[in-house]
Amino acid sequence: MISNDIFKGKTINLFAPNSNEYLYDYIYLLEYKDEDANNWKSRLVILSVLKYLLKLKIIYIYSWCDENLNDENRSIDEIISQINIKWKKNTIFPDYYNIVMFGTQNWYIEKLTKLGMTNTTNWETFVKDNIGNLEKWIEENRPEK
């Protein structure tokens, strides 16, 4: 359900490598606002997207900002749960700098770099011109484990 939506239109930028680092990047890309921190439906969508990206091994937790947490043995659900805990109600910009920081998985960057992606390449154009069906491309290229 999620995949069908977010691979279309502007939300393709959710998959831009080395680009979306903080929770607000995902919230705003999905066209939600700070106030949606108080809306359980909005939170559900946002957290589901993050879960999906983690599951596809596109992103990982780069840092928990103000906490030094070990994610080594954490499941994706536990990570999402932790984000949910830290993403408090009434969170507004710039509180996001203290919640969580995301990074882009190396395999993803490397494969895209081989296709010609750089940090000054427009992602939307790149996907259209060089990849086409990104969902399919990820399925075919992502590591199995």
Next chain:
Amino acid sequence: MKTLQLIKSIALTLLMIIVFGCEKEIAPNTISQQEDVSADHTVNRLSLSDFMNTNTFKSVEKAIIKPKGDQLSYQKGGSGATENQFEFTSNEVLSSHLDGETSYTTPVKKTNEEDSDYNYNLLMKESTEGVTNFLIKYSKTNDQIIIQPIINSDADTNIPTINSEIDCTTWNWSITIPCSCAGHTYDCLCGTAQFPGTASYSNSGNVTVCYETPAIVSFDPSGSGGTGGYDSGQNNGYSNGGSNSDGLPIPIFVYEGDSPPCDNPELCPPQYWAQSQAWQEHQEAVEIGLDDFLFSQFINTLPQEQLDFLNDFDNWEIRESFKNFLSENGYNDVNEDFIADALEVFTYADNFTSDNQLDYAQAILRLTTHMKSFGNIEDEIYADYIESLIPDLGSMTIGEVDDLYEEVYRTDRNITLKYAVGIFTVIATDLVIPVVEYALFQATVGLAVKLLQKIPLPMLLRGARLTKLLQKVARMGVQGEQIHVRIITTSSPVTRAEKLFATLTKNAVSVAPPNAQGTIVANMGNGNYITFRTVSSTNFPATINLNFPSIFGQTPKAIKFQAP
């Protein structure tokens, strides 16, 4: 004002004397004898001997021409010299008749001139005011036409003279020709062109109708339609506007003589052609020529150094701008002083060179003082900013100081030009942005820190100036993977980013202490924030986020700094 009217009157009179117009479109280049082209305007041919029997020729024969067989002899200055001796080269003469005015033209050549770059036509024009004679000299490459009135300068001896020393205060013709290079224009004033692209402003000389390849070549001698330039094919290259009331050019005829035997008429060389564009330009010149004339009169009062500055091709924009300024605002002491002051500063700045920081300080001060003379607060903010840097010049290298000086000089020129054309919307941000860009991309880190630190507070107060500054900053560098990301590649990226952040947040409501990751957030009020951080999961050593929803929308701008 009276002078202006007098000059206008003279110019128009001269034009009326010289220009012969036609009412309707005329025939292509090759026409049969005695063919009427239109009811109002006729173009005919007659033999040379018939021409010499016309009243027109006879009436002036003694005054200007000493025929020797088929030779015309123009003698210069009564000395009996033969350097301006011409002879007929054709047995035909082209005549043109319109509204009681008849013109005759026929090719001639300089008797002793071989392999000339020019062709010549004798042009005789008869109107109710008498007969006026001209020598039409045109380059074989068609990029220059010179019209030389032939006058009888020695009433006692009746020795004719080609007037190569026309007093330009009387013959105030001039034209402006678009240049094909970059939208520039060149003025051709009375005077002899030294070489294409450089107008001559001497007080005497030939009347140069135009030069500067290829501006003048706009007609099609083959008659198959315009080949380029101004005159489109709709008039077969021979546009003819009669008295020019309909805006079409009035042609001057240049006659190249008898057509050689030719089996294929389409391939035959033209027997005559109409140098339409020359007259069109000339006609327009009368309208604008006065400005050129007045301006040339004005600048001739300037010191040679300033005159040289204005005649320098690199300063053409300034010259045009000043001319337009005086044209629109009037030639009076106040306006002329404005120009003179600017020129004084510019010529000084243009020639300035030194290896001493103190000299630079003085030169910069001179520029900033000039900027402040406009009385605009925005210029003053900028000037104050630059002056605040002067105490630091001693700690900068000569190269750095020179860069700064060049930047200030460029700004002063731009400001002056804007004032000259009546644009008073300069705001300090526009002036400071180049300095910020210089600080971020070119200056050494030490200088960058100084330049950024001292950007004046009035520019950073929350409001229009800051908004504009942020908009400019958000467009610096190159776009990243997404449209809200900009990437600035520069040496010492962290230091520069940090100083830029400090500058932009000088007037912040509050700046929070760094969080656990060292991220610093400045609250700019009204829900706006600027963030500086060195932490990154994307390997950029420094990032500034501009979160101004009212300016950029919800997604904050990310300015990412990286080393080359």
